[in-house]
Amino acid sequence: MAPQDTGPAQVVLTASVARRYYLDGRSKVEIADEFGLSRFKVARLLDAARASGLVRIEIRHDGGIDVDLSARLRDAFGLQHAIVVDTPDDDLVSLREHVGRAAAGLLAEIITPQDVLGLAWARAVSAMARALRPLPGTPVVQLTGALSLPDGPDTSVDVVRDVAAASGGVAHCFYAPLTVSDAATARALRQQPEVARAFGQVPSVTRAVAGVGLWEPGQSTIHDAASEADRRALRELGVCADISGVFLSADGEPVPTELAERMITISVEEMRSIPEVVVLPYGIRKAPAARAALRSGLVGGIVTHTALARAVLDT
Amino acid sequence: MAPQDTGPAQVVLTASVARRYYLDGRSKVEIADEFGLSRFKVARLLDAARASGLVRIEIRHDGGIDVDLSARLRDAFGLQHAIVVDTPDDDLVSLREHVGRAAAGLLAEIITPQDVLGLAWARAVSAMARALRPLPGTPVVQLTGALSLPDGPDTSVDVVRDVAAASGGVAHCFYAPLTVSDAATARALRQQPEVARAFGQVPSVTRAVAGVGLWEPGQSTIHDAASEADRRALRELGVCADISGVFLSADGEPVPTELAERMITISVEEMRSIPEVVVLPYGIRKAPAARAALRSGLVGGIVTHTALARAVLDT
DNA sequence: GGATGCGGTGCTCAGATGAGCGCCGCGCTC
DNA sequence: GAGCGCGGCGCTCATCTGAGCACCGCATCC
Numbered sequence: 001m002a003p004q005d006t007g008p009a010q011v012v013l014t015a016s017v018a019r020r021y022y023l024d025g026r027s028k029v030e031i032a033d034e035f036g037l038s039r040f041k042v043a044r045l046l047d048a049a050r051a052s053g054l055v056r057i058e059i060r061h062d063g064g065i066d067v068d069l070s071a072r073l074r075d076a077f078g079l080q081h082a083i084v085v086d087t088p089d090d091d092l093v094s095l096r097e098h099v100g101r102a103a104a105g106l107l108a109e110i111i112t113p114q115d116v117l118g119l120a121w122a123r124a125v126s127a128m129a130r131a132l133r134p135l136p137g138t139p140v141v142q143l144t145g146a147l148s149l150p151d152g153p154d155t156s157v158d159v160v161r162d163v164a165a166a167s168g169g170v171a172h173c174f175y176a177p178l179t180v181s182d183a184a185t186a187r188a189l190r191q192q193p194e195v196a197r198a199f200g201q202v203p204s205v206t207r208a209v210a211g212v213g214l215w216e217p218g219q220s221t222i223h224d225a226a227s228e229a230d231r232r233a234l235r236e237l238g239v240c241a242d243i244s245g246v247f248l249s250a251d252g253e254p255v256p257t258e259l260a261e262r263m264i265t266i267s268v269e270e271m272r273s274i275p276e277v278v279v280l281p282y283g284i285r286k287a288p289a290a291r292a293a294l295r296s297g298l299v300g301g302i303v304t305h306t307a308l309a310r311a312v313l314d315t
Numbered sequence: 316m317a318p319q320d321t322g323p324a325q326v327v328l329t330a331s332v333a334r335r336y337y338l339d340g341r342s343k344v345e346i347a348d349e350f351g352l353s354r355f356k357v358a359r360l361l362d363a364a365r366a367s368g369l370v371r372i373e374i375r376h377d378g379g380i381d382v383d384l385s386a387r388l389r390d391a392f393g394l395q396h397a398i399v400v401d402t403p404d405d406d407l408v409s410l411r412e413h414v415g416r417a418a419a420g421l422l423a424e425i426i427t428p429q430d431v432l433g434l435a436w437a438r439a440v441s442a443m444a445r446a447l448r449p450l451p452g453t454p455v456v457q458l459t460g461a462l463s464l465p466d467g468p469d470t471s472v473d474v475v476r477d478v479a480a481a482s483g484g485v486a487h488c489f490y491a492p493l494t495v496s497d498a499a500t501a502r503a504l505r506q507q508p509e510v511a512r513a514f515g516q517v518p519s520v521t522r523a524v525a526g527v528g529l530w531e532p533g534q535s536t537i538h539d540a541a542s543e544a545d546r547r548a549l550r551e552l553g554v555c556a557d558i559s560g561v562f563l564s565a566d567g568e569p570v571p572t573e574l575a576e577r578m579i580t581i582s583v584e585e586m587r588s589i590p591e592v593v594v595l596p597y598g599i600r601k602a603p604a605a606r607a608a609l610r611s612g613l614v615g616g617i618v619t620h621t622a623l624a625r626a627v628l629d630t
Numbered sequence: 631g632g633a634t635g636c637g638g639t640g641c642t643c644a645g646a647t648g649a650g651c652g653c654c655g656c657g658c659t660c
Numbered sequence: 661g662a663g664c665g666c667g668g669c670g671c672t673c674a675t676c677t678g679a680g681c682a683c684c685g686c687a688t689c690c
Contacts, residue, residue, distance in 0.1 A: 007420055007421060007423060007424025007425070008380055008398045008417055008420045008421050008424065009396045009398065009421055009424050009425060010424060011376055011378065011380055011382060012380065012382050012385040012386055012389065012396075012397065012398060015374055015376060015382030015383070015385075015386060016382070016386040016389075018374050019374055019383070019386070022372045022374065023372065023374070027645085027646060027647090027678095028646070028647070029645085029646060029647090038669075038670060038671095039646085039647080039670095040648095040669070040670055040671085041668095041669075041670085043647075043648075044668090044669090049374075054374060054375070054376055054382075055372065055373075055374050056372070056373050056374075056375065057337045057338065057370065057371070057372050058370075058371050059330050059333050059334055059337065059338070059364075059369060059370050059371075060369070060371065061326055061330060061369055063326065065323055065326055065327065067326060067327050067330030067331070067369075068330070068334070070327040070330075071327055071330060071331040071334070074327065074331075081324045081327075082327065083323045083324065083327060102323055105322055105323045106322060106323050106324055108322060109322025109323065109324050109325060110322070110324060342647095342648090342675085342676060342677090343676075343677070344675085344676065344677090353639075353640055353641095354640095354676085354677080355639070355640055355641085355678095356638095356639075356640085358677075358678075359638090359639090
C-alpha cells in the first residue's frame, strides 16, 4: 500500500533542490520560494539528500598530499604541522625526494623574516635544501657537525650555506665533525669560536629541521658511522631513535649516552627550547623511530609519506 | 620570493576545516573556536576549498533515474513531473519496460485516494500497469476504445481492470473498438450506456496516463492500424503526434481530423481539462512527437529515457 | 618621505538557519 | 467509534552566516 520510501518525483525534486543549494549556492529561503515549499521542507529535503547519498561531498587533494592522514597525524600527536606525502612508492631515494620537496614547501610557507632556522644534518634535510625556493632573508644556524658520507655530496655545512644563500640570510656554520673519539675533544671543539658562535645562536632558533634515525643498521647515519661498541651500548640502553644526535627510547624518553658527549650537536634541552622542530622520517621501517620522535614532545612538525604515517597511526 | 599560492600546511588546514564543516556538520563558529581562527577566516577557507576543488560536491542518483535531465525537462516545459530513466539501452521493448516501471513508481507516488485516474491505451501504459504496485483505492477510467494487437496480451479494457483491481477502486471500463469505419457508428457507440458512463467520468479525472505516437510506420499503434488513406490524409494535415487519439502538429497544435471522429476516445477539450496528463514516450525516433506533446500544453508529466530526453532538449 | 594600491583581516547588521516544539491528519487498536 | 501513536509540517527564537565595509601592514612608486 505504501508507495516506496521515496518515489521518483520526490527524488527528482530533491535533486533539483540539492543542485540549487549546493551547486548554485542559493539560500534555502530562495529555493523555498522558487519551488513553493517552506524553508523547513527544503532543509529536510536537503538532509534527506545527504542521508540518502544523493548528495556526496568528498574532500580530496590531488597535489600529492594526503590531507586526511596529515590531519589525523597532526591531531593524534598535537603537532603544529603535519604533511603526509601521498606516494605509493617504497623506494627510499624516491621517498626522500618527495618528503624533501614537501618539507621545502612547508618551510617556504611557515618561515617568516623574523624566524631563525636551525638545520640538523640528514639526507632528507639535504633533499629539502635542494628543493628549497627562496626564503625571506632568514638566518640559518647549523645544529650538527659534519658527517662525511661517501655517497652524499652535501655535508651539514653545505646545506646550511646553501639554504642561507637561498634565503639571503646569515649562515651560522662551522667546520667540525659530527662525532669525535672522546668527550674531551668534543668539549674542546665546542669551545672553538666558530662552533661556539653557531651554538650561541641556538637559543634564538625558532624553527629547526631534522631527520629521524632508527637505531638499526642502515636506518641511521649516526648508527652506521658509530663503532660496533657504540652501536651495542646504545642498543642496550634501549635507544630506539635519534633526532639530530638526541637519542630516544621507543616511548620517546631522552636517553643520556656517552656517545652523545662525543658529538658536536645540540642537547635535549636546547632542542626542547626550539619552538618548532620539524622532522622528516621516511621509509616504512622507521615507524618505531617516528613514533618515538612524535611521543618525545620534542617535535612540533613532521613531513613524511603515507605508508609511514599509517604505520605510526595504526599502533 | 612568494611561497606558492597555498602551501602544504595551508592545504591540510583547509581540508581539516572542510571536513569538520561538510562532513562532521559543525558550524563555522565551532570550527573557528576549535582551530583558533575567526569565523570569517573559516568561511574564507571554505570558499577557497570549494573554489580550488578540494571539496567536491556531486549530485548523483544510482537508482536508474537521471535526476539532472529530469529536472531540465521539467523546467524546460513547465511540467509538474518529469522522470528520465537512465538507461543506455536502445531496444524498444527494454525501454518500454523501464519507462513503464518508472511510471508505475511515479503513479504510486503521486496518486491519492482523492484522485481519479484515466488510462489511455498504449503499450507503455500496459507495461506500467504490469509494474504497478497497489494504489490507494483510486477509481480508474478508461479513456480509449480497445485496439486488438496481435502481440499485445492486454487491451485497454484489461489494463483498466487490472489497475482498478490493484488499486481496489472502481473500474469505469467499456468494450468498444478504438476506431470504427464511420463517424455515425462512433457517435452511436459513444451513446451506449457503458461507454457513456465511462466518458461521463472524464470530467472528474485528475490524472491520466497515455502513450505518445509518432505519425509514421511502426511509431504509432493508431497509425499502423489506420488505412493507407487515413495515414496519408493525416500526414497531409501535418499530423506529427498522437496522444490517446488526439492528433498534434509538430509544434503541438491540435489538428482536427476526420479520423478522430471515427474514434472512441476523448476530445482535445476533455484532455485539456484533465489536471495532469502523463505521457510515456520512448525510443529515440519519437523525439518530434515527444516535443509536439510537450509543446501542446496538454501534458503535465512525462516519463521517458535519457536518449529521448536529450534529443527533445537539444533542439 | 609620503602617497598609493593591494591582500588579508575582522567588524556590523540584516537576513538565513537550526533545534525544539506543538499541531494536524492518518492509520491502528480495542 | 474513541483513544493512541506516529510521521509530516511549519512555527518561534536563539544562533549562525554573508555582504559589505573599514582597518592594517606591506610593498611600490613618485
